[in-house]
Amino acid sequence: MSQGAGQSATLEELRAEIIRLGPWHLDVEVAPGLTTRAFLDAPPGTYQGTGHLDPSRITFIDPRRDVESLLPRIYPAGLEGRSFLDCACNCGGYSFLAREMGASACFGFDVREHWIAQARFLAEHRTGPSDNVELEVLDLYDLPQRGVGPFDVTLFKGIFYHLPDPVTGLKAAADLTGELLIVDTSTRPDMPEGTLTVGRESREGLMSGVYGLNWRPSGPSVMAHILQWMGFPDTRLAYHHEQTGRGFGRMRVVAARRHGLLDAFDPVDRGGGRARPRRLRRWRVARAERNRRSGATGDG
Numbered sequence: 001m002s003q004g005a006g007q008s009a010t011l012e013e014l015r016a017e018i019i020r021l022g023p024w025h026l027d028v029e030v031a032p033g034l035t036t037r038a039f040l041d042a043p044p045g046t047y048q049g050t051g052h053l054d055p056s057r058i059t060f061i062d063p064r065r066d067v068e069s070l071l072p073r074i075y076p077a078g079l080e081g082r083s084f085l086d087c088a089c090n091c092g093g094y095s096f097l098a099r100e101m102g103a104s105a106c107f108g109f110d111v112r113e114h115w116i117a118q119a120r121f122l123a124e125h126r127t128g129p130s131d132n133v134e135l136e137v138l139d140l141y142d143l144p145q146r147g148v149g150p151f152d153v154t155l156f157k158g159i160f161y162h163l164p165d166p167v168t169g170l171k172a173a174a175d176l177t178g179e180l181l182i183v184d185t186s187t188r189p190d191m192p193e194g195t196l197t198v199g200r201e202s203r204e205g206l207m208s209g210v211y212g213l214n215w216r217p218s219g220p221s222v223m224a225h226i227l228q229w230m231g232f233p234d235t236r237l238a239y240h241h242e243q244t245g246r247g248f249g250r251m252r253v254v255a256a257r258r259h260g261l262l263d264a265f266d267p268v269d270r271g272g273g274r275a276r277p278r279r280l281r282r283w284r285v286a287r288a289e290r291n292r293r294s295g296a297t298g299d300g
C-alpha cells in the first residue's frame, strides 16, 4: 500500500494490506466491518513455506474481551488520563484499546519488526483513536535505557515466560510503573509451588522470545513474592487456569503499589470485612492436595 494513503484507502486495499502483513495474533478493528481477522481469508498457501510465519503456530485472540473483563473492575470510570505501558505489545491491540478507554498516552514495544509493522499500519489506518499511541521495535532488556515513562498502568502479558532472566525483565517494567502492573503468564502448575522451571524455546517463532531460554512459574505465590519485592505489596489473582490442554497453565496476577486499588477483587464477607478471593483459596487447597499426593514440597 502506498505511503500516505491514510484514510483514503478503500476497504479492499485495507484488506489486501492486512493479508500482506499477516499472520496476525490480535483481532483489531480497522474500519467498520473490517478487522485484522481478514487475514484468515488469505488464499491457501499465502503463508506456507515460510516456517515461523505458519499461521497455525500463532493463536488469534480478541484483546477487547480480555481487557474489558479486567480493567473496568479496577477503573470503573475508564483510564481517565492515565498513561499505559504495553510490554511485548505485538501489533499494539491492547494499547489502542487502552487509548479508547481513556488513557492519555500509550507506549508499546515489541522486539519483532513483523508485529510493529502491523502496529504502524493500524496507527495509520484504523478508525479508532491512535494519537498519543507510540509503538516501536525494542527489546525489553533495553527499556531502562530508552528513557520513557513513568507510566500509571503497565501490561506485561505473554512475555514473562519468553525471557532468559524474567525477574530482570519484569523489574525493568515494574520500575517504570506507578500504580498498576498486570502480569499474565504461562505457568507450570505440575511443579511444586514456589518454583520457576527452566525451558528451551525457539528464537525464531513470531510468538516466541529471542534468547532460546525461558522460565515458567509454578503459580501465583511465585509471582506475588517477585512483585512484592519489586514494590507492589498488594497482589490479586485474576485467574489461574491449570488445564490449558498443552501441559501448561495460564495465570493473570494484578499488582498495585498502594492498598485499596484492588478492593474490587475482594468479595465482602457476611461480617462486613474482606474475605480472601475465592479462586485463590480454592486453588491453594487443590495445589496442597496434589503436592501431598505427589510428595512434593512447596511454600503453600
Ligand SMILES: C[S@@+](CC[C@H](N)C(=O)[O-])C[C@H]1O[C@@H](n2cnc3c(N)ncnc32)[C@H](O)[C@@H]1O
Pocket: 025, 026, 087, 088, 089, 090, 109, 110, 111, 112, 115, 138, 139, 140, 141, 157, 158, 159, 162, 206, 207, 208, 209, 210
Ligand atoms: C506470546 S506473544 C504475546 C503478545 C501480546 N503481549 C499478547 O499478550 O497478546 C509474545 C510477544 O513477545 C514479543 N517478545 C519476545 N521477546 C521479547 C523481548 N525480549 N522484548 C520485547 N518483546 C519480546 C514477541 O515478539 C511477541 O510479540
